[in-house]
Amino acid sequence: MSADSLHLAMTGGLMIGAAAALLYWLNGRIAGVSGIFGDLFLERGDGHWPWRAAFLAGLMIGFLLVRSLHPELARIHLQSGPWALIAAGLLVGYGTRMSSGCTSGHGVCGIARISRRSLLATGSFMFAAMLTVAVVRHSGVVR
Secondary structure, eight states, rough: HHHHHHHHHHHHHHHHHHHHHHHHHOOOOOOHHHHHHHHHHSSOOSSOOHHHHHHHHHHHHHHHHHHHGGGGGGOOOOOOOOHHHHHHHHHHHHHHHHSSSOOOIIIIIIIHHHHHHHHHHHHHHHHHHHHHHHHHHHSSSSS
């Protein structure tokens, strides 16, 4: 890992942490992206859709800003076809609903709060991800 990539990783981590802290301090909400995304489209009439839409718009605007300033940082390298991506997205969505959160909610906010549930969820996510990569790569599904 080069010094530049370490610097970029640390900057990104600080920005994610700052965004999660700001959302919690200003709005009293945990920054779980899957929950924010899901609840935006499954409006429960709780009147929280404006901040959810603003949070997701901020994520997209941030990506577009980085891409305009440093295109090399915003390249996306897909390693699977569209059907595999759709299946993966559905599995992630199902898993995050089962565990009441995703890696951003449990991994960033939950671990920072020393939540046992989040520690267990994040460990499960990481184990499942490593197992999936090992199985998929050794089965020849992905180059």
